[in-house]
Amino acid sequence: MDDLTAMAQTQPVSGLDLKTADILGVPVSVLGMDDTVRAIQAMLEGAPGGMVVTADSSGLAAAQHDPELHDIYMKAALATADSIGVVWALRRSGHRVGRVSGVELVDRICALSAEKGYRLYFLGAAPGTAELAAEKLRLRHPGCNIVGTRHGYFPATDDEFVAREVAEAKPDVLFVAMGIPRQEKFIYHSLGLVGAKVAMGVGGSFDVFSGQVKRAPKLVQKLHMEWAWRLLLNPKKIHKVKMLPRFVWYVLRAGK
């Protein structure tokens, strides 16, 4: 047992009794994938919703030097463990939880939409990518109700304009794929205007579903080496990978 274990807690997050553990000052959910989807469905069915953060090591490490991002993580309705580093930190504090990734959540919520009719909006990625991702997901989950798509290349000064455009589609769920921390800051400042019950930052998910970026083979995913695969395909990702040892150091220092 270490300090992190002592800080593990059950606390009401936005009215839902979600079990979380404190990782670098952020209450990270210890729910597995199925329970996370159930919690999101509860938000869509009337429980207070809000922002869902898929927290990875680079984001949590960056938040240590970005007070606005840290504040956003702390206020999220739900923060899931979206990298092997965060899963390691949770396991260290006694929680055997698997990774709950943005890509998989998009897929699961599309399946839920096909069943229940929830209205989904895809905002982000390069022009054409969100549309292509939506097309592929409609084929994968017939009936999936994607009510709007828009690319994510606009200046922060246009955030309000874009939020009003998204609001016109009346989405229940807004997925924003613009990278950390841009997507989290957009959601934080625009969710009131958009009016969606749930909004989630999902990083490179539309690139994956559109087919532009391939996910690592299952075996590589099982070995928790997807980060290395992505680095191989896109060496520009090195800045993210470099954050992992920093994250580990911050967690070890906090647990002293």
Ligand code: UDP
């Ligand atoms: N992106 C965007 N607007 C920007 C910068 C990036 O829509 O101003 C998109 C980019 O095209 C990509 C996604 O944001 O689809 C970020 O993907 P990445 O894999 O870098 O996200 P991560 O999960 O690593 O933060």
